[in-house]
Amino acid sequence: MPDTVDRRILRHLLADPDAPNAVLAERVGIAPASLWRRLEKMRESGVIVAIQGRIDWSALGWEVQVSLRFTLDKTNPRAFDEFIAAARDVPEVTEIQTFLGSVDLRLSVIARDMAHWQQIYRDRILTLPHVSDSDALMLVSTIKDSGELAI
Structure with a gap:
């Protein structure tokens, strides 16, 4: 189950899926390495399935x-x-x-x-x-x- 930091990551990721990891880490308030580890953990557990482009x-x-x-x-x-x-x-x-x-x-x-x-x-x-x-x-x-x- 995602903790408070993971939920913050997910909120920011949904709001701006194109944000570079460094920017996302800054917005969440954690180090880029910590962000990367948390993103990987959420991918492995199936919380994050894919980050997709949307076509208009x-x-x-x-x-x-x-x-x-x-x-x-x-x-x-x-x-x-x-x-x-x-x-x-x-x-x-x-x-x-x-x-x-x-x-x-x-x-x-x-x-x-x-x-x-x-x-x-x-x-x-x-x-x-x-x-x-x-x-x-x-x-x-x-x-x-x-x-x-x-x-």
Whole structure:
């Protein structure tokens, strides 16, 4: 379990993941060598899985973001595996999540514009196997997008 110093490291790391270790150590109030050891320990224990870059897809011309929710026909025991394998083959799918409840899976899909979205939907989404119901939610705006919690 992370102690107070580890939690401080995590808060600063979430706030500025690009900060060099020396800067991060100064902000946390510990020596750079101590910071490095603590980061390594948190990586080894699985607390820190990865430090990732995030892409602003709209800055690259991908203006449409859609969240698709699916309920699968579970009479086929391979329904989940076959659906997930087919969804992974759709290049515009950026995220696949599974759920318990009335919705089985959710896909995040990006497209350059509405015409491109229509093409993806017709050619790739409607052909996904074992779908018994689906719902599409088109992103209008993002109010909060943060992995930060009070640590």
